[in-house]
Amino acid sequence: MEISTNKSSDKLYASLFAIFLVAMAVFKLTYIGRLNLCFDEAYYWGWAQRLAVNYHDQPGMVAWWIKFFTSILGNSEFAVRFGAVVSSSLTSIALFLLAKILTKSSKIAFLTIATLHITPLGTAGSILMMHDTVTILFWVLAILFFSKFILTQKPFWLYLWATASALAVYGKVSSFLMFFCVFVFLLLSKNNRKWFFNKHSYLSLLLFFFILGPHLIWNLRHNFETYRHVFGLGTTGVPSYSSSSFFDFLGGQLVFTSPVLFVLIIMALIYFGFTKRKELTDQALLLISFTAPILLIFFFLSLWSKTEANWTNIAYPPALVMVFYYIDKIRWKNLTKTIVLSFGLLLAIIPTIVILFPSIIETVGIEVKPQDDRSNEVYGWDTFGNELSEILETQPENTFVFSYNYQIPAILGFYLKGHPRTYCLPNDWRRRNQYDIWGGWENLKGRNGLYVYHTPAGEEIMHFITKAFKSVEPYKKIETIRGNTVIRTVTIIQCKDFLGTDKTTQPQGY
Numbered sequence: 001m002e003i004s005t006n007k008s009s010d011k012l013y014a015s016l017f018a019i020f021l022v023a024m025a026v027f028k029l030t031y032i033g034r035l036n037l038c039f040d041e042a043y044y045w046g047w048a049q050r051l052a053v054n055y056h057d058q059p060g061m062v063a064w065w066i067k068f069f070t071s072i073l074g075n076s077e078f079a080v081r082f083g084a085v086v087s088s089s090l091t092s093i094a095l096f097l098l099a100k101i102l103t104k105s106s107k108i109a110f111l112t113i114a115t116l117h118i119t120p121l122g123t124a125g126s127i128l129m130m131h132d133t134v135t136i137l138f139w140v141l142a143i144l145f146f147s148k149f150i151l152t153q154k155p156f157w158l159y160l161w162a163t164a165s166a167l168a169v170y171g172k173v174s175s176f177l178m179f180f181c182v183f184v185f186l187l188l189s190k191n192n193r194k195w196f197f198n199k200h201s202y203l204s205l206l207l208f209f210f211i212l213g214p215h216l217i218w219n220l221r222h223n224f225e226t227y228r229h230v231f232g233l234g235t236t237g238v239p240s241y242s243s244s245s246f247f248d249f250l251g252g253q254l255v256f257t258s259p260v261l262f263v264l265i266i267m268a269l270i271y272f273g274f275t276k277r278k279e280l281t282d283q284a285l286l287l288i289s290f291t292a293p294i295l296l297i298f299f300f301l302s303l304w305s306k307t308e309a310n311w312t313n314i315a316y317p318p319a320l321v322m323v324f325y326y327i328d329k330i331r332w333k334n335l336t337k338t339i340v341l342s343f344g345l346l347l348a349i350i351p352t353i354v355i356l357f358p359s360i361i362e363t364v365g366i367e368v369k370p371q372d373d374r375s376n377e378v379y380g381w382d383t384f385g386n387e388l389s390e391i392l393e394t395q396p397e398n399t400f401v402f403s404y405n406y407q408i409p410a411i412l413g414f415y416l417k418g419h420p421r422t423y424c425l426p427n428d429w430r431r432r433n434q435y436d437i438w439g440g441w442e443n444l445k446g447r448n449g450l451y452v453y454h455t456p457a458g459e460e461i462m463h464f465i466t467k468a469f470k471s472v473e474p475y476k477k478i479e480t481i482r483g484n485t486v487i488r489t490v491t492i493i494q495c496k497d498f499l500g501t502d503k504t505t506q507p508q509g510y
Helices: 007-031 039-048 061-073 077-103 106-118 120-127 131-152 155-171 173-188 190-197 199-211 213-221 225-232 243-256 259-275 282-289 292-302 309-329 334-356 359-363 374-378 381-393 407-415 434-438 456-460 462-468
Strands: 400-403 422-424 449-453 469-482 485-498
Touching: 007 077, 007 106, 007 120, 039 061, 039 077, 039 407, 039 434, 061 077, 061 131, 061 155, 077 106, 077 120, 077 131, 077 282, 077 309, 106 120, 106 309, 106 334, 120 131, 120 243, 120 309, 120 334, 131 155, 131 173, 131 282, 131 309, 155 173, 155 199, 173 190, 173 225, 173 282, 173 292, 173 309, 190 199, 199 213, 213 225, 243 259, 243 292, 243 309, 259 282, 259 292, 259 309, 259 334, 282 292, 282 309, 292 309, 309 334, 334 359, 381 407, 381 449, 381 469, 381 485, 400 407, 407 422, 407 449, 422 434, 449 456, 449 469, 462 469, 462 485
Parallel strands: 400 422, 400 449
Antiparallel strands: 449 485, 469 485
């Protein structure tokens, strides 16, 4: 399987890329409105109703995107996710250009984009409106601009890099890792170490922090809320070695990409970083520098704490470019290359198909317990929202809806008729979330509430509820049925006369 191309075939693969991109966008636009929002999407939609520079969990980029598109298209699943398709398409264009300038091959660029779109990682990032969806766009743009700077040595590109890097941080604060990746590159590139001592490097840093100023000021005023949350994720306060979390994290990487593609990434890193180290070009070093440090950092963290599989997603766009660049360079037979890549892509597309069409699992006779089927999260909340809206109409005026975590208030805030304000009960059983910043409980004294939950944890904190209200009585249980299976039983508790915030406790941890 020859990958290297000449000028005539470059035009062909550029055309194939354009056709592929349009086809994927059309498919996803027909798909995104079919599913209910997931909890986090509803949470971010809630942010978009109260626009801010920053929120408890992360900066505000995802909320800004949602607000922009929902203000045009209305409040619907399609409108919330429309920005995901736009961001994914723009990311694909930026990644195509990056692959093209680093490998001088439109074929490698096209294969990179096609592969990214059929992996579970790329699929989820192009249909769900999450932090990562918008972050990766600016992350890839930052790598593109930095690569242009290195290859042209023109400082203009360095200032564009600083701008894109700052916007990536507004998507997710883990984008600060951009500095570490750039540091690694400059340290290893003899021809570019001079930029450590150049005025443009420091002026571009000033531009970066100027753009990021509102985010930093917000955190100064809020006791560094976002950073305390981010650094607290996956920890219990005391670091401890855990091989199980490491292998869980490794398993997540193998699923997100595919076992074969992940192994090829490691082989490519070894090939360019060690086997061909003396022949290492700036192009290959750029790909290494924006892949290896990210993977190493999070794999190391997984040895000591719970680390989510998606935290490494910023490493994979350049990693996939590197894989096809590696395949182009190694002296394997074309048949071997074709078999390896085909098998890798097959192992990537199978879980992707299951993600997009989960009913296939049932069709082939595999039984999955409702609590283990993540696709159930995006099913049935619209129907439940209608039922709960009817119940609210029978309740005393100003009855409010609340739960014990952020997920239920978020999803009900979207699906209840009229999008009423919903609340998350303050209690020391959970971490802080954005609802604690918004507050509002001080204005609820004397009002009735409906406590809604659907997991055992919701039952476990009933003692917090009974202390906070004058009377608490079970009201109704509502089942959500998918096919012939009950996938969720939601309990509604009628709570009368909220006694005030002095009867609640404050969340512990960030």
